Amino acid sequence: MRMTQSGAVWLWLLLPVAAWAEDVPEVPPVEEERRLLLDEAWSNLLRVEATTLSFLPRAGRGADEGFLQVEPTLVLDGGAEFGLNLGTSVRLRLWGSGGDAGFVRREDWDSLSDWGQLVRGLKLGSNDAPVGVWFGALESYSLLSAHLVRRYSNRSNPDYHPAGGFITGTLGPLYTQAFASDVLGARLMGAEVALDVQHVLFGQPREPGRYSLALSAVHDWGRAGGRASPVTLAHVDGTSVVVVRPGFEAHLIAGWGGRPGEGGAWG
Template sequence: MQRMRSWFVSLLLVLPGVAGAEEIADPPPPEEEETVNLLPPEGTVQPLPLEGETTEAASVPVDPSTRWASLLRVETSAWALLPRSGMGTDEGYFQVEPTIVFERGEEFGVNLGAPLRLRVWGPKDGGVVRREDWDELSDWGQLVRSLKLGSDNSPLGVWFGKLDSYSLLSGHLVRRYAHRANPNYHPAAGVLTGTLGPVYVEAFSSDVLGARLMGAEAELDVEHVLFGKPKQKGRYTLGLSAVHDWGRAGGRAASVTLAHMDAVAVLLVRPGYEAHVFAGWGGRPGEAGAWGAVVGAGADVLTQTLNMALRLEARRQHGGFRQGFFGPDYELARFQAAGPDGVPLADAPFPDGYSIHGEAVVGWDAVSYGGLYKHLKLSLGAEAFTWGRFDVDGRVAVQLFERALEVALTGLAAGAGKPGARYLGAAEVRWRFLGGKFYALGTGGTLLFPTTEGTLRPGAFASVGLGVDNAR
């Protein structure tokens, strides 16, 4: 399946995460499988993109194979942390966030920048700069928002930066994962992709500076093996994936290992449309009786103005295994899983049963879908279990008034319908004025902070500020 085989790392630049302040202030990767470039196709007129912001207007035509593109930006804002449920103290900061982007075609791109928070009020022993943003080696990874070497057409590709709503190929182990859901942990991830004959491999590390989540998935093109190189790659594939969390960065937590096998068949291919079916089985090595099975179908639609991916799965869980174990809530659940038990996810009981999982990723633009700038971006994943639990996470962003105004909402509910359910949400508004060079922004939402005791302390954040760039 071409969509499952595309170079996943090149698209990880736009969609904000669900639970962290940084994910709102520093928007990341889109879920659409499209190449993220500052340079538009030759002969077209497109704006210069930057992580997740889709309010820029048209720029000058450039040749993506020979020209450099760049973007410079500075944001200043007041950023406040607020306690919830009587836990914690107020903290206020003056935040400065510079950004610099350079890109040349599809083969090279670099995006550098990070928020610097200077304390205005709060605990006097906290220092001038917010200590939690830079108190471990992994936090220095936030300086690299994106660094890509190679493209979708390269036999080898490397990408470093921020993961958000990331899925490892089939997505049955790592699905919609956000590695900065913990607001005090700011790692840089690394993704390596490679193709050799009928074999395609994707490997990733959620933290290139610390021993954390690592995994890989290898896909074998069965048609290529049996009948030689096919006209369309990846129509019939067998895949094997394994993921291990070392649990030694971003706070100590129990290690865990999962593995999964998948078979995928693309049954229908039409211009702008593709449909496929799949089945798989997985488990937890070393854990007797921990296994799960899945069957499902998916469809991808790509037109001039619409890019849509739909997926529906029927799942079976047994002995504590579940598909999508490393999901959008994992960086918090590794300390305390949603539910009444109050234990880490690696030790939390998970009832045997069945579930239905659905996912929709939609991008629509009234003008043309050829780029990151869309009037509507929607990403939604939901799972309903036969024993009464319901999980959902998503983001929706819309552009209004000739792209001068963008409004984005994100949310997560884990364990809804059962005691100890977890709910998080955030909102962001950006408004460009004075020809688009200047913009005002406001963000706010809820947070959960892991503590040394292994619990989660509730909090909230709010920010208002101004920015200037050369995107228009």
């Protein structure tokens, strides 16, 4: 009798466990589904900011002006392949410049190039894509090797607000980049083409760009902030990266640069 009761208790403990295991369906975790949905969705931001701004006379020139600066912003984030940032500062006059001054600051919108300020940034293509495009403000921009254009900004003038742009492309051992400081006006434009010599001689390298030949050219129309003589510069060089360490690199560079047709110099 004692053994029969023990067997009954043992079966009673096992049967509910087996039945429970059969009734539970296998479904993905809720957290995993939410994460996948968030990865696929785009994100956006709509914002309006307001502040005050004043311009003071400097060295006896200029006028005392005050503005209410309203700054609407629209951001669309499509991941690594697409990004758009629209918005600009609209300056509404509070005081200064006499009665003939308009309600909106005239210097911010007195040329076609100034309409480029509506585009803060437009990105097409990721950093790993064979072709990438950027339009908007150029802040501390350098053209590839930076021999001709280094840390350039196209919006340092408070009365000039252009939209610049650059395009990058990769095809086998060739890498190129072209830029324009103002896509709505003839200002500064240039391009550089680099050839990966190691890739040509030995195939795809583990560290691209260690041994390269490059040709770059830049033309300035001399129309920014007044009139000046147009200038064209060209540069050709070879680069060898001889030492690569965390936080340290050593380069050997030899090249020629100058104004085509007017001489140049080796370095």
